[in-house]
Amino acid sequence: MNFREFASKNVHRNIKAYFAYFFSSSISAALLFSFTMIIFHPDFVKVDLPQYLIKALNVTTIIAYLFLFFFVFYSVSVFLKSRYKEFGILYIIGASRKQIQRMISIENIIISSVSAIVGIIVGIVFSKILLAASGKLLGFNALGFYMPVKAMIITFVAFVMIGIVISIFCSFIIKEDMVLKLLKGTKKPKAEPKASSILVIICITLLTVGYYLSITSSTKTLTNRIIPVTLMVVVATYLLFSQLSVFTIKLLKKNRNLYMKKTTVLWVSNLLYKIKDNTRMFFLITITSTIALTSIGSVYAYWRDKEDQINRDFPQAFFLSDIYDNKSKVDSKAGFIEDSLINQGIEYNKINEELKFVIPDGGKDNVVIIKEDIYKKLISMLSLNANFSKEDESLISNHKVKNIVLDNVEIEVVLKSDRGLIPTFYGEVYVVKNDIYEKITGVRGYFGAFNVENYQDTLNICNDYYNNFGYEKEDKYHNNLLKSRILRSTKVAYGVILFSAIFIGLIFFVTTGSFLYNKCYMDVIEDKKKYRQLNKIGLTYKEIKRVLNIEIGVLFLLPYIIAVIHFFFAISSLRYAFKLEIKVAAFRVIVIMLIAQIIYFLIIKKRYLLEIKKSLI
Template identity: 70%
Template sequence: MNFREFATKNVQRNAKAYFAYFLSSTISAALLFSFTMIILHPSFKVSILPKYLKNSLYMTTIIAYLFLSFFVFYSISVFLKSRYKEFGILYILGSSKRQVQNMIRVENMLIISSSAVAGILLGVIFSKILLAASGKLLGYDALGFYIPGKAMAITFAAFIIIGIVISASCSFIIKEDKVLSLLKGTKKPRPEPKASVILVTICIALLTVGYFLSITCSEKTITYRIIPVTMMVVVATYLLFSQLSVFIIKLLKKNRSLYMKKTTILWVSNLLYRIKDNTRMFFLITITSTVALSAVGSVYAYWRDKESQVDSSFPQAFFYSNVYDNKAKVDMKTDFIEKLLKNENIHFNKVSGELKFVMPDDGKDEVVIISEDNYKKLASTLALDVNSFNENEALKDVSLIGDKRKSISFNNIQLKVTEKSEKKVLPAVFEAVYVVKDAVYERIQGVNIYFGALNVKNYKGTLSICKSYNNAFTLDDGNKYYRNFLKANILESTKFAYGVILFSAIFIGLIFFVTTGSFLYNKCYMDVIEDKKKYKQLNKIGLTYSEIKKVLNIEIGVLFLLPYVVAVIHFSFAISSLKYAFDIKITVPALQVIGTMLIAQIIYFVIIRKNYLLEIKKSLLL
């Protein structure tokens, strides 16, 4: 038997030990193949997408591939470390460093290539369901089945490259000069973990400040707060597992009435070491789970709320504006749409008028002013009442930027800002809009803009008219004064754009969720080897299986659910910032995302727990 046959036989003989690594790699390959298969579908024309959507898909692919590479490397490193004794024995028997590395390389390439093939087959089996579901999400009736030869080749080549790179990196994990440590394995005496009061205080302070900044942000401040808040929470999360958790468990130990009660002494002591030893894994799982939850939750909240967003941001079915010198062009567009609406017997309300772009005397952001008469005309098409105000006042239109001016001055005309209107009347792109009396409007100098607007009861039925308009005015690009808003067209584009982004977010979320679940599986596989010996000894001195089961339920539950609970708390504050900054309805989508992930996590926990307890029970019967 040559060394290559020895490596192959080793995989076959230890199929159970290799299964965790093989399974996680297979699922990763299936996910990468499924994503590639969908974006390469003949009906999904990526080339015609806007640049930002194409970049979103490309970035998703890059993130997925890099994370999968890291995950496979992490899995193999955990797996190799669980075989320290085996490698130590091989070195003692005379195997060279090169032979051991060659054996690892052959084993690794065998598993990687097998998992790539298995993942592709898994993706093909479920391709019909995946194509139908993703087609609906992306705005197609359904994406038909096709032979994804290119996706197969890309996935297989990608995993072979991962295998080659990881095989070359194995020499940094297993070294010949550590035979003694290999033989000792993970049995190294460890001092009791300690916690620093200063670091615990910093952790609590960072979390408090980070959460406070999240729920108090506005649309203007959210951009500046994202990075510092993220850094605070990331650092605090690491300190939470490395310091705060140890501090809390040590407080439990000081409560002697609780600590000395039955099996509590066992699981509390075990948790002290388990959490400290797994700090990096808990930290990694928490951050990746938070990213997955935030990505899916925030995009899903936007996607679910897209119609109400379009309704509030674009009140009229058709709205277009231009500088006043181009009044004739605006009227021509009104006549064009009016004719099409009449041909389809669609009742409409028509308004035309003017507004001004004006720089306030304080030199801050440019604002829009509109006369009370023109504003009332627009409001009447929406069946809205306009609040009354005085000559020395300016009525504020609903603004998405949270303009908090109490007064404003134009050309030395000081106006007190009064209550905002009940609903936005002008498109949201006109951010800060003030309504003034007609006489005051005439006295204020600015850039005069002429607008035309038509409104219908069911704007969704005007998509064909929007397409006719776009065909007639193909080169109508526009600028800040020169606008074209076709509400049905905007809704259609928004649905498709959010569909693509949600598709990308769900895929990244699945990658993160599957890989973090596999991290826990690998960890349990390593722990069960030592736990078998430990609980066998405890069983001999009187600890019953039911008591062992109770202890392990707590330990495995903490291992699986603690990072998820922390991630959910992070996510709750992160997504709340959307509600406070953009007034997005996030409660229902957030609960749906959390619930879905929680159910999946509990199912995974129940399966792993059952297998773990079965392994422990078998060891007690030996």
């Protein structure tokens, strides 16, 4: 048997240990293959995506690949440390450092290559379903099947490269001068974990402040709060596992009535060490799970609410504007749209009127001023109720209530409208009495607006419009806002971003699940000895099972529970800042991820208990 055969047989001999790593790598390869298969699909490539969406897809691929690299490195390094004794014995019987490194390289390349092949096969088997689902998600009809040769090559090469690079890094973990340490294995006497009261207080304070800032965010403050809140929660999460959890368990131990009750003394003592020992792993899983939940949940909420957003932001089906000097251009474009609507037999309402762009005294940004007569025409077009009647009354047509001064004329807001009169692109819109309107100077604008009962039927008119007039450079005065076209672009944009978020989220959940499996595999070796001894002095398998259910349950579900809490506050900031309905989206994402986590937990628990039960016989 040559050395290559020895390394190959070594993989087969350690198949149980490699199972989670191989399984997770295969699923990750299938996800990477599916993602590249879709973005290289001939029908998808033809779509003229905005540059920022193309960059988003490229960044998604890079993030996924870098995380896969980190996942493989972490998994392999943990597994290699569990084989300290094996490598120590190989050094003693004469194996050189070069041979050990070669063995590690062959093992990693075998696993990576086979994982890539299995992932590609799985991706091809389910490709029809994936193409249909992704096509709908991206706003297309079901994407047809094709032979994704390019995706196959990229996936296989990517995973082989991961195996080669990781082998180079991991070969430095095991050194010849560590023989004595290797022979001792991972056994080390452990001091009882300690917690700092000051760090516990800091942890609670950071979480409280971070959560408070999240749920009190507004549209203006959200951008400035994202980074500091994220840093607070990240630091607090690490302190939660390293300090607060230890502090809490020690408080639990002081309750002697509870602590000394049956097997409680056993699982509480075990958790004290396990949570402290696995702080970095818990921290990593919690943060990645939070990122996955937040990215999927927030984008899904926007994707699900996209039509309502469009209806709120763009009241009319067509809205064309420019400065008053270009009135003839606006009329020409409006005439084209009107002729198109007539030719297709679509009933419509039409308004051609003026407005003013004014910079308030002491302000920087334009506000729009509309006089009462035009306001009445707009609300009639939108089938809204008029509420602007008192002689001394002024109205602002959005949710904000802000008095302003224009040309030394104070505009006092008495009423506010929950519905916009013109697209929100124009910012704050003030409705004033006709005589006040004439007194205010500003940039005189002109607009043409059309409204129809079902604007989604006008997509072909929007396309014909751009084919006829082309894409013009727009600014705060000159705009061509075609609602159906905007909805179509929004569907594609949110679809691409949601597709990317789901892909990244799945990669995170699959790989973090493998972290937990690797930890369980390392623990089961020591737990077999421990519970065998406890069984001999009277602890039954039923009691052992109860203890392990709690321990493994905490190991799997605690990081997820913390991640869900982080996710709840993170996505709540969107609700308060943008008035976005996120309850249904958040609930669906949490339930789906929870079901997946519980299934994985039940599978690992069953295998774990089976190994313990075998050791007791």
